[in-house]
Amino acid sequence: MIRRWKIPAIILFGFAVRFLYSIFSHDFWLDEALNYQIAQNNLQTIIRALSFDTWPPLYALFMHYWQKFGQGVLFLRLPSVLFGTLTLILVWHLAKNLFDKKTALLALILASVSPPLVYFSAENRGYALFVLLTVLVILAYLNLIKKGSLKNIVLFALTGALAAYTHYFAALLLISLPIASYLTNHFTIKLRTLLFSYLLILILVTPWLLYTLGNPKPQCLCASSGTGLIFTQFFMALGGAGIITLKRIFEGPTPIFIRVFLISSAIISNFFFAKSLTQLKNKNNTWLLALFFLPLFAIFTISFYQPLFSVRSFIFLATIFITVTAYALQQTSKTYLYLLIVLSILSLIATSQKPFFEYEPLKKMGTTLIALDAPSTQIIHAGLYTYLPATYYAPSLSQQVLKSDLPEPLINSLHLNTFLTSPTSRTYRTYVFVLAIDRYDHRQVQRILTDLYNAYGEPQKVNLNNIRILIFRPKNA
Template sequence: MQKIFEKIDEKSLILFLLAVAFIVRLLGADSFSLWFDEALNFRIVSNPWNVLWISNYDPTPPLYYSILKVFISPNTSELTMRLPSIIFGTLTVFIFYKICRFFFTKIDSFLATILFSLSVHQVEYSQEARAYATQLFFAITALYYLLTILLKSPMSKMAYSLYGVFTLCALYTHNISVFYVVSYNMIFFIHVIKDREYKKIKPWMLTNSIVFALWLPWPLVTVLSGEGNTFNWLKHISFGQFILSSAKSIKVSADPDSVKPWDFIFIVAMVYGLWHCVRREQSNLLIVLFSLAFALLFCVWAVGFYKPIFMSRTIVGSTLIAYLLIACFLSGINKKLKIASFGVLSVFHLLAYSNFYLERYSENEQWKQAALKLKSMGASTVMLCSQSPSWVLSYYNNSAFDIFFYDNSVNGFYESERYLVDKIDKRRSSVGEVLYSNVFKRGDNLYFIDSHCSKETRMKFNDMFELMEIDMENYRRIKIFSAEIHKY
């Protein structure tokens, strides 16, 4: 087997990896509805370019939104919205293979990368219209060029430049990239001190200074505008819970709340890989693993007491560490056992992927189904009473009907335009004939959606309208009513 791999051209192996990764990420990417944040992204990127880059309406940097904007149109499908993540998730597999080649043979790198491409965590984030797959691609590409600076000679000025470009792209894609930069500086300085390559410090400091200067406008805008979210509504976890959540994030299975037998086997393989790495004194790889784990896990947990939103973003970094350890495991066993172990791990990954594919369900599927139901009934106007804006409903509405949100603070309605994010139409109407003449028209095909309405608010609707519930047995937490205006 080893001899066969040595004869195969590396470009052919890479093309095979890319094909497998792309197909796995493409399958089923359009089989579930957008969830809350994906639909929000659609609304955000529908804004003009100057709003994306100048106005701070969201604490997430604007590069991913700008990439996504190229792909969308008013009739964009779920698959098209997720396509940037699919593409960058696929390219991440290629970069992972290139990183493995710094430390492992062609066969060990190839086998570990196949497993990495099948990771349900990587697939899940690559099938989500969010910034995380794109951020990971930029971040680990920066890591690749950092390793090029440290492990290849002679010193390449181009490697410094490319490291700077991809680091800056990562920082402008998601704020969690700051932790990656921390790990990269740890890797660099530990390596430089260990090998006494002090001549690399000057170009390194210059590169990072340029990156920092170009990135600085973003955090300044975020802080000075005062629009950043503290995310204090998220749960702060203890150190013990942090260890447990980190362990869950490196499992084969997708479900974070269950552990299957193959998860234990996968973790045992990683532990063996770490032991083999220490025993063989692979110091360069140990520096990478330690620095990534310290910055992406421990530092994220520590900072999580201020911004707990970061805690749920460590999983893609965790998988990077996990599969480097799996590559260590494969490199530490003999040829026959290597292929057998790879076969067993592949079966586990395929089983986990199959469960993920068959059982995946969007938390906002009910809003998609509600929109389709309303469109099938020819709704022209829909009133919505909900605890949060239904961006998913707006996305699937596709301008088939007008949506009015009830505002309890003024006892009236306001209209939410589909492409508006936070510049909501301020025209508000009072209850009574003014409401009906200015907002709703006599003869409108009028419907009301109740999603967690308070008892008091529901009574107000009963006073204003004659409501008749429509059978919604398949729509969780949502009730749809036909509505007729009481005559005054």
């Protein structure tokens, strides 16, 4: 028997982990700063800008109002902390409805320390809201199966539409729900009820689709089909892992214990997830597994023709991964259960050491630029990766950025101060050039640096791990 205090205690623990992680994890980086800047605009500009982006507008519209009450890093991340905590409650209900209370308790424990869920519950991004809404969609679908009432139809349609207005990958889940039911011969539902529900969703999302379809979008930093599948499985057990950051585990001076904890947790988590594949007699488990793999295989196939394998966008599958893993663990020895919980906590601790961001200290970069500021000084950033965080941490400085290839409405919403004047014009006495390794247009940067070297000679160099700050002063200064 599960004592009543255990559930709220675990949820409170999960909230504390997310809250502390949002404070001490990593600096306010590019994607967070981009969301912050877009949400600063009026509603019309936000909607227009995001019609040219890979994100729908719901999260930015919410943050537009939230930011009116505060703009500190913790305050901007707090909605994600709350969304992530509410997700824990929903994971408990999902596992309890599909399995039993013991499995639900185990799923809740795993979700409370899950590195990817914690990681995305500590960022000013829409992922935590997306995960929350996708679990709501699954629960609403299960209610619709039990009773096809008008209330349940409307609830499913609303949650489905809200999820679609948060992230485009919601379509993968919505399409997979009835297909998984059909393939597993489970959760039958009247065709009329199903069609009416999806017609409502289509009606709700069509205005946005008509508005955004045809608009150019930023290029996806996506993995290949094969690499994406492997990375996604590891991502289910690793926070902050993607096509760029997952490889950082093996780079540079990352401590060996961090590598061991992260990789061990990923392997063992996937081992127990794989054990759920041997439990196919349970139709609920089989249905969840189908719901997990269908979106992956869909993007796997599409990515042969169009790169769409965004590893982080599959964060909505993490709750399914955790639920079926909890079910598999429930069928095994308690020794393995304790081992996985311990490794999950160790992995969370290891992730808190910032193995993915320690080489790019963006806050320290901001304070360094403030210290370098002086009259007739111009700061030039090689790309948005340093420019947007720098304008957040040091908004009073005169900063410019080299031309970006983002769609124009998106650029306009960011209020970029684009660098256009050649340094050889000596408009400023001192130029400070900032770049992050492998995060800029090499040809454009090389041209500007050549002009600066010719005009000012060898610069003073400040190295902040992967961030380089070059200070060009007159030769006679």
